[in-house]
Amino acid sequence: MDPLDWALVCHLAADARMSYQFLARTLGVSSNTVKNRMNKLLEREVILGFGVMVSVEMIGAEHVAGFVATNGSEEVIDFMEQVATQPMVCEVYRTSDRRYEYWAMVTGASETLGLKRFLKDLDGVNHVEMRPQVFFFPNKPSGFFLNTRGRKVTFSRSQLLVLRCLMKDARMPVSQIAKETGFTPRRARRILRELQDGGGVVFSIGYDVFALGDMEYRLRICYDESQASGHEVLRQIYEKYPNEFWWSAIVTNEPMLELGLIIDRPGRGGLILNELKAIPFVKSVEDMVSFPRVVRGNNPLRRRLEELLIEAGL
DSSP: OOHHHHHHHHHHHHOTTOOHHHHHHHHTSOHHHHHHHHHHHHHTTSEEEEEEEEOGGGTTOEEEEEEEEEOSOSOHHHHHHHHTTSTTEEEEEEETTSOEEEEEEEOSHHHHHHHHHHHHHSTTEEEEOOEEEEEOOTTSOTTSTTTOOOOOOOOOHHHHHHHHHHHHOTTOOHHHHHHHHOOOHHHHHHHHHHHHHHSSEEEEEEEOGGGGTOEEEEEEEEEOTTTOOHHHHHHHHHHHOTTTEEEEEEETTTTEEEEEEEESSHHHHHHHHHHHHTSTTEEEEEEEEEEEEEEEOOOHHHHHHHHHHHHTTO
């Protein structure tokens, strides 16, 4: 993807309801250019769809991630799908060093311990690592759902009726929302604004940056916290690699951070590795390539919204 494609994906990941006109003004291009680029990203399945979910604060979740090492006797995809059966697991990756990396949202110590026990008991597992993390996306607007915890709110029935429509299509026009709910367009627009300002829901997109043939270069960096904070380290890396930067996370119980960069060839990774090792506050760097094998598990944030609609009889 070129910088304009990346910018569209990043902005829509923060608010999937951004209009063509707003995106055009923000990015300095025409509305037709935005529309055409979005259509191409949808056709090429870089953008997978538009969705709505509750904020992280609505479920009181914390993020954990880590690696699972096995003896190699397992079937790769079957094993990944087995890990993803756990309701708190969001994604599972296969890495070039033959380990499995997972990301999960857990609520409380019992879920954390239960997940770790489940992973340890899987056939062929030699080692399970689990670390609490805080995600940080300097390339995405502040409204991106992992850049903010949002707020815990109570939805009115009218708001839930609108959210039921948006579960089908987060970019549904106000006129269609009004038709499906029986509200006037003016009222539907007001409720939408309440939802967007309330901090209890996030409109986002599903996207697959691997769809265009690129690969993910994953890095684990230990740094000297007497010289720089985790946020400062990540900001410097982002400023150095703005076009490659995809995601990052700061480990909360030790001076370590993890990040994923998008590269077009394996040789590019080696150059980046040497550049990062030369930074004074970097103590060590571990790198790997993530194969385009990703099993998507549950989305607790979307599942909670579905539960709220069921509880309301909708």
